Amino acid sequence: xxxxxxxxxxxxxxxxxxxxxxxxxYGLYKARDELDEKSVPMLALCAxxxxxxxxxxxxxxGGTSGHFLGGVLxxxxxxxxxxSLVIGLVLLVQCLGFADGGITALGANVFNMAVIxxxxxxxIFYGLKALLPKNRTAFLAxxxxxxWLSVMLASxxxxxxxxxxxxxxxxxxxxxxxxxxxxxxxxxxxxxVLVVGVVLAVRxxxxxxxxxxxxxxxxxxxxxSQ
Numbered sequence: 001x002x003x004x005x006x007x008x009x010x011x012x013x014x015x016x017x018x019x020x021x022x023x024x025x026y027g028l029y030k031a032r033d034e035l036d037e038k039s040v041p042m043l044a045l046c047a048x049x050x051x052x053x054x055x056x057x058x059x060x061x062g063g064t065s066g067h068f069l070g071g072v073l074x075x076x077x078x079x080x081x082x083x084s085l086v087i088g089l090v091l092l093v094q095c096l097g098f099a100d101g102g103i104t105a106l107g108a109n110v111f112n113m114a115v116i117x118x119x120x121x122x123x124i125f126y127g128l129k130a131l132l133p134k135n136r137t138a139f140l141a142x143x144x145x146x147x148w149l150s151v152m153l154a155s156x157x158x159x160x161x162x163x164x165x166x167x168x169x170x171x172x173x174x175x176x177x178x179x180x181x182x183x184x185x186x187x188x189x190x191x192x193v194l195v196v197g198v199v200l201a202v203r204x205x206x207x208x209x210x211x212x213x214x215x216x217x218x219x220x221x222x223x224x225s226q
Contacts, residue, residue, distance in 0.1 A: 007102070051094070
């Protein structure tokens, strides 16, 4: 999913870079209101987890391999804008520190994984969640479905960018990308649901988008009730 240098033409690199920069800039603006003593450590933990998970590739059919994206995971835990900052930061470190993804393609990679894979996917998740019963099972089901879909959307965008750049015809790039990433998306969904499920079981208050639980009583109220 990390596009290297030389695969995109100047127009695609600039266009995706502008959109990606705008999204990250707005994410930084929103972070002023959303960052607090609870979300800061969660943001750091999410960044570390996604960074480590993206560095691990697992085999897929036909000798290809894939890796975890994490866009829906961080969007569900942190919200779309803090989540996009996490993915953008991870991609920047991977690009500059590990040559994973090209510098000229950084904007496209951020666009695919932070804008489409995180922000757009969050709003799809938000809409799906509104249609489902308001319980934990439905919440996790929506999380898994959209996690899979996020991989398909990001890989589809990547295929379109390669086609517009003249690197590969869309008739070749799109089926190839979607076919492989349909399998990768299953792993993405499983990992995302497992992680979100564990956090919900232990600390549901840390899942920013989960608003079904009853409010936790303050310490003083708990003392009075005893």
